[in-house]
Amino acid sequence: MSDTTASERETDGNGRSTLPAEFLERWRDVAYNCFSSGHKFCREVCPVMQVTRDERHTPTAFQANVVAMEKGHLTLEDVADDYVHCTMCGACELRCPNTLFTGDFYRFRQRTIDVVKAMRALAVQNGIHQRNWKRWAELTDRWGNEPVLGWTRETSGARVRAWAAGLDLPTGGETVLFADCEAAFKRPSVPRSVAQLLRACGIEFGLMEQQWCCGGPMWETGYVDIAHRMAEHNMLDWRRTGTRRIICPDPHDYITIVEHYPELDDGFDEFEIVLALDVIAEALRDGRLKLTVPIERTVTYHDPCRLNKRLGVWQAPREILRAVPGLTFVDVDHVTQWSYCSGAGSNLWVEKPEITAQISSRRIAKARELPGVDGLVSACPWSERPLSEQGAAQGMEVFDIFELVAEAAGFEV
Amino acid sequence: MLGFRLSAQTPPPARPVTDGVVSRFEHTYEVDPALMTEHVRQQQIPNWDFRRIVDSRWEHLHWMRDHFADQVIAASELLAELEAEG
Amino acid sequence: MAIALEGSVVDELIAICGPEGVFTGRSALFNRARVPAPFPAHRWEDHIPQAVVLPTSAEQVSEVVKLANRHGIPVVPRAGGTGLTDGAVPLNHGILVDVKLMNRIIEIDHGNRTVTVGPGINMLKLNEELRRHGYFYPDDPASYPCSLVGGRIGTSGWSLIGARYGHTRDLVVSFEIVLPTGEIIRVGDGGGRSTRKSSSGFQLKHLFIGHQGTLGIVTEATLELAPRPEAEFSAFFSFSDYMGAHRLTGDLSRSGVATLGGVVLFDEMKIAYLRRDDEAYIPQDESVRAVVACASYGNADEVRAGAKRLLRIARASDGSYMGDEISQGDWWSRHDRYATPQHGRTRDGQVALMSWHCEDAAIPYTELPAVREKWHAIASDLIQRFDMFDDWGMFAYTNGAHKAWGDYLTEIDIGIWESRWTDESWAAWVDAKREIGRVALEHGGSLTACHGSCRAGEVDLVPVELGGGFEVMKKIKRALDPNNIMNRGKYLLDQAYEEE
Numbered sequence: 001m002s003d004t005t006a007s008e009r010e011t012d013g014n015g016r017s018t019l020p021a022e023f024l025e026r027w028r029d030v031a032y033n034c035f036s037s038g039h040k041f042c043r044e045v046c047p048v049m050q051v052t053r054d055e056r057h058t059p060t061a062f063q064a065n066v067v068a069m070e071k072g073h074l075t076l077e078d079v080a081d082d083y084v085h086c087t088m089c090g091a092c093e094l095r096c097p098n099t100l101f102t103g104d105f106y107r108f109r110q111r112t113i114d115v116v117k118a119m120r121a122l123a124v125q126n127g128i129h130q131r132n133w134k135r136w137a138e139l140t141d142r143w144g145n146e147p148v149l150g151w152t153r154e155t156s157g158a159r160v161r162a163w164a165a166g167l168d169l170p171t172g173g174e175t176v177l178f179a180d181c182e183a184a185f186k187r188p189s190v191p192r193s194v195a196q197l198l199r200a201c202g203i204e205f206g207l208m209e210q211q212w213c214c215g216g217p218m219w220e221t222g223y224v225d226i227a228h229r230m231a232e233h234n235m236l237d238w239r240r241t242g243t244r245r246i247i248c249p250d251p252h253d254y255i256t257i258v259e260h261y262p263e264l265d266d267g268f269d270e271f272e273i274v275l276a277l278d279v280i281a282e283a284l285r286d287g288r289l290k291l292t293v294p295i296e297r298t299v300t301y302h303d304p305c306r307l308n309k310r311l312g313v314w315q316a317p318r319e320i321l322r323a324v325p326g327l328t329f330v331d332v333d334h335v336t337q338w339s340y341c342s343g344a345g346s347n348l349w350v351e352k353p354e355i356t357a358q359i360s361s362r363r364i365a366k367a368r369e370l371p372g373v374d375g376l377v378s379a380c381p382w383s384e385r386p387l388s389e390q391g392a393a394q395g396m397e398v399f400d401i402f403e404l405v406a407e408a409a410g411f412e413v
Numbered sequence: 414m415l416g417f418r419l420s421a422q423t424p425p426p427a428r429p430v431t432d433g434v435v436s437r438f439e440h441t442y443e444v445d446p447a448l449m450t451e452h453v454r455q456q457q458i459p460n461w462d463f464r465r466i467v468d469s470r471w472e473h474l475h476w477m478r479d480h481f482a483d484q485v486i487a488a489s490e491l492l493a494e495l496e497a498e499g
Numbered sequence: 500m501a502i503a504l505e506g507s508v509v510d511e512l513i514a515i516c517g518p519e520g521v522f523t524g525r526s527a528l529f530n531r532a533r534v535p536a537p538f539p540a541h542r543w544e545d546h547i548p549q550a551v552v553l554p555t556s557a558e559q560v561s562e563v564v565k566l567a568n569r570h571g572i573p574v575v576p577r578a579g580g581t582g583l584t585d586g587a588v589p590l591n592h593g594i595l596v597d598v599k600l601m602n603r604i605i606e607i608d609h610g611n612r613t614v615t616v617g618p619g620i621n622m623l624k625l626n627e628e629l630r631r632h633g634y635f636y637p638d639d640p641a642s643y644p645c646s647l648v649g650g651r652i653g654t655s656g657w658s659l660i661g662a663r664y665g666h667t668r669d670l671v672v673s674f675e676i677v678l679p680t681g682e683i684i685r686v687g688d689g690g691g692r693s694t695r696k697s698s699s700g701f702q703l704k705h706l707f708i709g710h711q712g713t714l715g716i717v718t719e720a721t722l723e724l725a726p727r728p729e730a731e732f733s734a735f736f737s738f739s740d741y742m743g744a745h746r747l748t749g750d751l752s753r754s755g756v757a758t759l760g761g762v763v764l765f766d767e768m769k770i771a772y773l774r775r776d777d778e779a780y781i782p783q784d785e786s787v788r789a790v791v792a793c794a795s796y797g798n799a800d801e802v803r804a805g806a807k808r809l810l811r812i813a814r815a816s817d818g819s820y821m822g823d824e825i826s827q828g829d830w831w832s833r834h835d836r837y838a839t840p841q842h843g844r845t846r847d848g849q850v851a852l853m854s855w856h857c858e859d860a861a862i863p864y865t866e867l868p869a870v871r872e873k874w875h876a877i878a879s880d881l882i883q884r885f886d887m888f889d890d891w892g893m894f895a896y897t898n899g900a901h902k903a904w905g906d907y908l909t910e911i912d913i914g915i916w917e918s919r920w921t922d923e924s925w926a927a928w929v930d931a932k933r934e935i936g937r938v939a940l941e942h943g944g945s946l947t948a949c950h951g952s953c954r955a956g957e958v959d960l961v962p963v964e965l966g967g968g969f970e971v972m973k974k975i976k977r978a979l980d981p982n983n984i985m986n987r988g989k990y991l992l993d994q995a996y997e998e999e
Contacts, residue, residue: 029453029852036840036854036917038535040581040645044621053553053599053619055580056522061530068529073543078525095644097835100473104466105776106444106841106850107455245416258417258461273417312465335476336627369631431774433848434781442781444841444850452851453841474831480626481635482731482796487823491807495814 009126017076017126019069027118030111031066033098034059042092042112047341048085048348051358057085059092059112066115080123084130084352087345087359088113088220089305091338113310116346120222130221132350137223140230144212146181155185157210163188164207167195172241173206177276178248178257180213183381189413190381193406194249194276200409201283205247208237216256220346231261238271249276249402251306251313251380252345277307277379280405281316284323291408294326298372299399301329302363302387303337304380305345317379317401324408330370340366342383349386360386364394377401422459441467504549504594508570512552512594515562520600522551531595535838536583536954537856537915539925546588548575548595555600557675557683557718564716564984565681567594573987574679576712578618578650581642583857584951586654586711590988596716598649604628605719611693612724613672618649618717634724637664637796640949641837649717655709657949659833659896660760662752662903663796664725666949668708669900674720676707679980683718692721706975711951712986714979730799732758732806733830736818737787741766742868743817744789748895749864750812751793752903756805758797762897764907765790766871769892772912775842779825791818794830843914846886853889853914858932858957860939861948862909867895873938874911881913881931885924889914898948908948911935932956940964953989961991 010020042059043049049057062083068074093099096110103109123129139147144157161169163184169177177198179191198205215230238246248254254275262268283289301321307313314334321329332340343349343359364387367376376391378384379401391398403413427435433445441463449455458466478485503523512521522528528547532538539545549572554560567574573593580587589595601617604625608614614636616625623644625636639659640646646656652674656667664670672695673687686704689697707714738744748764765773767788773780780787793809795802813820820826829836843853862870871893878890891912897903915928933956936946940963946952952961962969973995976983983996 032852032918033840035540036852037838038533038581038854039642039838040535040579041835043579043645044624045644053602054522054527055530055597055599056524056526058530061526064530064533065526067540068543071540071543073529074525082526094469095473097839098841099466100470101832101835102776102839102841104458104463104470105442106449107446107458107463108449108453108841109456109458109462109466111456254417262419269419278416311461312468333476335472431781433775440778442776442778444776448844448848449850451849452845474828477831477834478731478827480623480630481639482728484730484799485827486730486732486799486803486806488732488734488806488810488820488826489823491803491810492814492820495807495810 012072012075017128018072019066019122023118023122024066024070027066027115028070030115031063033108034063034096034110035067037098039097041095041097045091045095045339047087047089047091047339047343047359048355050339050362051355052085056082062086062112062116062119076123076126076128079119080128083116083119083123084348085355086116087305087341087343087348088116089341089345090309091305091341094309095338117219117222120220121224122222124222130351133221133347136347136350137218137221137226140213140218141226144210145185146213146217148182148186155181157212160184160211161207163191164195167192169195170206171209172243173204174243175203175205175245175247176208176238176241176243177205178208178211178214178246178253180211180250180253182385183250184211187381187384187400189403190249190400193400193402193411193413196406196411197280197289197402197409198247198276201279201288203279206241208234209241210237214253214256215260216252217347219256219260227260228264231264235261235265244270245272245274247274247276247279250382251275251304251311252382255306255310275313276402277313277316277320280402281319284320289409291324291405293408293410295324295404295408296326297375298328298330299375299377300332300367300370300373302342302367302376302378302383303334303340304378304383305341307379308334309338320401320405321377324404328372330373332366332370342378342387344382344386356386357390360390361394363387364390364396367396368394375399377404417461422461424460424463438463502549504572508566508572509550511566512550512563515566516552516554516559520553520555520559523549527551531577531580531597532588534580534582534585534587536585537854537917539920540917541920546590547592548589549592551595551597553597553600557677560596560677560716560718561681561683563594563596564677564679567984568680568982571982572984574716574984575986576649576653576716578653579621579642579645579647580650581646582650582654582951584654584711584947584953586951586953586986586989587650593987598716598718599647601718602647607632607724608693613693613721614724615692615719615721616648617719618647618652620648621645622648629724630727633727635727636670636722637725638667638670641834643834648720648722652708652717652720653710653712654951655949657898657908660794660796661900662762662897663758663760663901665900668705670723671704671708672721672723673704674707675718676715677718678715679985687721709951711953711989713976713989713992714985728796730802731794731796732802733792733794733826734806734810734813735790735792735821735826735829736813736816737783737821738789738791738818739786741789741871744791745868747791747813747816747818750816751791751809752864752897754808754812754903756795756808758795758802758805759809759903760794760796762903763792764867764895765792766893768875768890769894772842772892776839777829777836779829790821792826792830837912842891843889843916845916846882851916853916855891856913856915857910857950858935859908859910859948859950860936861898861906861945862895862939863906863943864904866942866944867907867909870909870938870942870944874935877931877934877938878911878913881927884927885919887916887919887924888928906944909944929956933959936960958991
């Protein structure tokens with residue numbers, strides 16, 4: 001745990017936490033970029049705001065707080081709980097005109113996710129914890145993977161390959177399949193599907209010697225030291241087994257690695273990080289992978305936030321779904337889906353499960369409005385947990401895109 | 414975007430376009446970095462993110478058009494008709 | 500810092516709105532003090548409420564207002580908080596009534612073409628739902644993606660396509676409002692919820708639109724449903740001089756084309772501003788000094804026929820068609836390009852993060868050239884004195900409802916580097932605002948076409964603009980709000996009580 005003692009943190013006269021100079025140096029301009037414009041175009045695309053409608057939870061508030069704290073109006077204690085209300089879906093910073101219209105021109109875009117991460121990290125540093133996130137972080141640190149099976153069922157590095165039983169996958173090699181936490185323990189059908197599909201594409205790959213969590217949720221909830229340990233372990237593991245190419249079925253893993261790992265390691269350029277989605281789409285395009293088993297269903301697609309909003313990846317999954325024989329694919333365009341979310345991101349569901357449930361319930365209701373649709377396909381194992389729960393309540397089956405494709409390719413899922 | 418490589422994320426050198434504007438990629442413009450040295454500094458934006466912003470802008474604009482009406486009647490087409498009508 | 504409300508008052512609020520609907524924490528208060536207008540952040544504490552409530556029904560709003568009357572506590576209504584004249588900014592602390600949770604679509608009346616909604620709904624979100632039925636609620640401000648219906652009514656909003664469809668006041672058929680004393684009434688044209696025209700009694704609908712929260716809190720609104728447009732047309736024309744562009748603006752506006760949604764005239768300073776980043780303007784020839792834009796909506800055959808007429812008029816002018824890409828792309832970006840902090844430039848050309856301030860007078864067509872010169876001179880003087888202001892140019896936009904001719908929403912946009920505020924520069928700024936307003940009045944216009952005129956520097960001119968009308972305003976205020984509860988301090992209406 002990266003607590004500091006009270007004497008090390010910056011406080012006001014009443015012993016309440018203030019923003020250190022280096023925090024302000026780093027984030028002041030970003031905060032003012034929002035504060036000075038105040039468009040609030042973020043509000044109605046924000047999945048949390050669509051539920052709570054509470055201005056404390058607007059992306060604008062997350063930036064304005066920085067300004068207010070610099071002026072001594074608010075302390076970290078005043079706002080720490082507000083900053084829990086974010087899935088880090090990225091809708092706010094993408095829809096912001098300061099990103100969408102001028103972010104490229106000025107090479108200065110709105111960064112709300114980074115500010116939320118920094119504020120959460122500062123809270124942890126100052127000993128202001130969210131109860132469940134703290135437990136979650138402690139167990140992740142102890143077990144190597146997040147406690148996605150509940151507080152008592154160990155998700156250790158020793159068990160992380162259990163999903164691959166019977167597939168006879170080697171360890172290491174040039175390419176590895178990166179499967180951790182939620183996918184490895186909670187929805188093993190996802191990595192199993194991906195593994196079988198990669199084989200069918202003729203790709204040689206192995207598994208890590210000991211897979212740890214990518215570290216993403218630790219960065220997201222403020223436990224930065226643990227995140228660094230996870231990342232450094234994983235990079236060491238890759239190097240030990242001669243790995244150069246990492247295939248990620250989970251977009252959370254991918255974005256964590258490309259956004260956070262390079263700053264920790266000067267030699268990061270030796271690695272290539274690939275989305276499994278792109279590999280499968282390419283193999284379908286060039287004919288290496290053939291889908292022959294018809295799936296006679298009518299489904300729509302849920303754009304996972306990290307793919308659609310944060311990476312701009314929305315074409316490949318649609319291309320894949322259109323290649324599945326027998327499938328009727330009712331599409332909702334990806335820009336409309338900027339305001340959709342499952343509510344799972346950045347472990348909101350661990351700390352505020354009632355908000356996640358409402359977000360995912362709304363998402364399922366949107367799918368239900370579409371004529372004939374009784375299946376929702378996602379491409380992110382984290383989203384599939386709350387969506388499946390709400391889907392069960394509303395009569396909507398939830399699949400992972402790799403499960404569906406594996407079935408169409410004739411594999412047992 | 415098939416495969417992230419760190420070394421592929423550095424932007425190419427800029428060429429001047431007008432006073433205060435440069436360009437690094439086709440059809441995109443950027444402020445002359447010299448104008449962002451005193452009061453506000455530029456961020457490190459990797460190439461994939463730059464591309465994401467540019468593409469998202471156009472996707473958003475087409476979405477906004479579609480949000481308001483089913484079709485667009487282009488002035489160029491009508492001007493050509495007027496030209497033909499004399 | 501505001502004195503905390505008595506615990507018993509907070510308990511009463513909780514009894515009305517439930518514990519989940521009442522907030523007194525500091526971040527809840529500080530994050531409801533601002534709107535996107537220049538804000539004296541150094542005096543932030545002067546503008547925070549003492550408590551925030553998020554009601555879910557008109558009855559709750561009514562009970563909160565009655566409670567406020569019993570205790571003499573001011574009430575500030577807040578919807579999106581995106582207005583530009585501080586309507587939703589508390590001037591005397593009090594209880595802030597935030598209506599964002601009241602955002603349901605209550606009823607779509609297909610037969611009579613209305614939709615009834617809560618005041619906390621946003622137009623873009625509403626239209627996403629209406630589209631499934633082939634309908635469209637055509638209230639399209641620049642803040643279209645974030646402003647809320649309640650605020651549109653409270654500020655008497657203006658729509659970018661108002662010349663075709665009308666503005667907020669024309670698009671709201673009737674609404675329910677909680678009066679300053681807590682009674683819930685419905686106002687419209689006469690009695691029926693969906694009656695569009697009546698001669699029965701006073702026309703109270705207009706009285707309760709645009710009062711900036713001083714006369715009540717809207718809790719439900721019945722809105723027009725237009726057919727979703729089949730087609731859109733937009734065209735931009737460039738000019739080498741302002742007067743040629745001014746002539747075409749007038750000619751297009753007077754064309755009588757029924758599908759015409761609006762005509763816009765951009766001046767030289769605005770083009771220079773657009774050249775800073777807009778990919779459509781950067782490569783434009785230096786000779787482009789003014790631009791005229793127009794847009795139409797409606798049935799495809801009608802838009803097409805009307806657009807041909809507009810283009811015939813434009814061909815006869817000195818302007819050049821700027822091509823489909825800019826004509827369409829810049830129209831589609833109409834909500835997004837208006838307030839960009841990074842466009843701020845200091846005198847030496849460096850980028851500085853500036854807030855967007857926009858003066859939005861209504862100016863008669865014939866007066867536009869003269870007003871333009873005077874306004875730029877005022878801005879120029881300000882910039883010379885303080886290296887924290889930047890002239891972002893002007894545009895004039897057709898202001899009529901269901902017709903394009905007549906007067907124009909005329910804006911001068913000024914960038915302000917707000918972290919540089921001093922008492923001196925703030926005072927100079929307020930003086931400049933007042934001068935800008937005075938010029939508008941001297942030329943037969945109004946202080947504001949859409950934002951309202953509550954802020955320092957403009958509000959002092961409201962009695963000048965309205966004359967005897969302002970005396971009537973004060974009488975109405977005192978009659979409806981005997982304890983001066985609703986948005987106390989706004990619009991100089993405290994004067995209504997001083998004279999007692």
